[in-house]
Amino acid sequence: MGIPSLKTLLIKRYLCLILVYAVIIFMAPFLHATDEPVDKLDIVVIDAGHGGHDPGAIGSRGKEKDIVLAVALKLGDYIEKNLPDIKVIYTRKTDVFVELHERANIANRNNADLFISIHSNWWTNPNTRGAETFTMGTSHDERNLQVAMKENSVITLEENYESNYEGFDPDLAESYIIFNLMQKTYTSQSIEFADLVQDQFRERAMRNDRGVKQERFLVLWRTTMPSVLIETGFITNASEQRYMMSKEGQEYLASAIYRAFKEYKRNIENNSAKGSLKLPEREERPVTYMTVATDPDLQEDSNIYYMVQVLTTTRGRTLDDFSFSDYGHVAEFKTNNLYKYAVGKSTSFEQVSRMVPEVQQSFPGAFVIAVQGGIIIPLSEARNQNK
Numbered sequence: 001m002g003i004p005s006l007k008t009l010l011i012k013r014y015l016c017l018i019l020v021y022a023v024i025i026f027m028a029p030f031l032h033a034t035d036e037p038v039d040k041l042d043i044v045v046i047d048a049g050h051g052g053h054d055p056g057a058i059g060s061r062g063k064e065k066d067i068v069l070a071v072a073l074k075l076g077d078y079i080e081k082n083l084p085d086i087k088v089i090y091t092r093k094t095d096v097f098v099e100l101h102e103r104a105n106i107a108n109r110n111n112a113d114l115f116i117s118i119h120s121n122w123w124t125n126p127n128t129r130g131a132e133t134f135t136m137g138t139s140h141d142e143r144n145l146q147v148a149m150k151e152n153s154v155i156t157l158e159e160n161y162e163s164n165y166e167g168f169d170p171d172l173a174e175s176y177i178i179f180n181l182m183q184k185t186y187t188s189q190s191i192e193f194a195d196l197v198q199d200q201f202r203e204r205a206m207r208n209d210r211g212v213k214q215e216r217f218l219v220l221w222r223t224t225m226p227s228v229l230i231e232t233g234f235i236t237n238a239s240e241q242r243y244m245m246s247k248e249g250q251e252y253l254a255s256a257i258y259r260a261f262k263e264y265k266r267n268i269e270n271n272s273a274k275g276s277l278k279l280p281e282r283e284e285r286p287v288t289y290m291t292v293a294t295d296p297d298l299q300e301d302s303n304i305y306y307m308v309q310v311l312t313t314t315r316g317r318t319l320d321d322f323s324f325s326d327y328g329h330v331a332e333f334k335t336n337n338l339y340k341y342a343v344g345k346s347t348s349f350e351q352v353s354r355m356v357p358e359v360q361q362s363f364p365g366a367f368v369i370a371v372q373g374g375i376i377i378p379l380s381e382a383r384n385q386n387k
């Protein structure tokens with residue numbers, strides 16, 4: 001046998017990585033099964049949408065951020081008073097801005113068993129009314145996508161949003177293709193809870209029931225537990241706005257969600273006692289996030305590097321396509337069927353940030369990414385580790 005070529009080594013290396021990830025995916029449930037109880041629902045995260053300088057949808061009299069905070073606090077109150085074993089965690093309890101990825105992080109970090117995001121809806125037609133509950137998924141429905149695009153667009157109010165969301169453009173329909181790479185987890189549990197919420201809205205709060213829907217909401221994509229996003233009603237409909245702004249309306253909405261929660265908890269625990277349906281085990285960061293460098297040296301380097309990502313494409317390029325001699329090495333990354341290219345490797349965030357305006361003259365969409373062990377990691381995570 002001769003000396004293996006560099007290409008063979010690279011292929012072997014890459015196959016190895018794929019194998020490692022495959023093992024992680026399949027082992028995840030078993031890794032957690034031993035150290036966490038799976039038969040109880042005991043932590044819920046309540047997420048009041050928007051806040052601070054992000055008002056959400058604006059009606060003639062009120063703002064979404066105020067309505068949903070009131071409903072969220074009342075919901076938490078009902079749960080804490082009536083189900084004292086449940087730990088309630090809020091993403092916000094006051095009128096403050098919370099970044100979208102941080103909302104999901106709060107739920108993931110606390111190993112929540114359920115994530116409830118509360119919003120109110122907006123539409124051009126003032127006659128459109130009713131409540132609807134979304135779970136993560138794809139609907140192929142233009143209006144649903146527009147609801148998701150509007151809710152997702154709040155990330156543009158965040159600093160560094162291009163980096164924190166890996167270049168995702170919430171206003172560009174084509175961007176939503178990345179969600180096709182996702183793993184669908186907790187779909188049935190999320191829908192089960194969403195169904196119960198809509199039942200309560202219809203039967204007890206007398207809302208127009210617009211049903212349970214699937215759409216690509218960033219905040220639902222990033223959570224690693226059953227998750228729903230509730231649109232309590234249309235702020236653009238005069239009577240629903242009045243209802244949602246009234247103390248009575250807010251109490252009805254919160255108590256409807258509370259009743260759904262209580263029933264969902266009972267179902268989970270009954271099913272678990274019977275040994276049939278278990279509360280799903282939690283998993284680590286969704287595997288679809290892993291974007292891996294094809295360069296083995298970068299994979300073995302545990303330092304955090306910053307680079308400027310210049311391009312994402314479905315087809316690999318030869319590195320000759322790039323004329324970045326000024327920035328030296330061009331790194332290639334691969335995630336499922338996408339390739340990403342980045343330049344200007346440095347451990348200094350500031351140094352790399354300074355390169356961006358110049359690189360943007362050739363690649364207008366260029367932005368800073370963070371890399372560790374050959375994997376693109378969220379910029380916020382890298383910056384935290386560097387603190």
Ligand SMILES: [Zn+2]
Pocket residue numbers: 049050056057064119120151
């Ligand atoms: Zn909203």
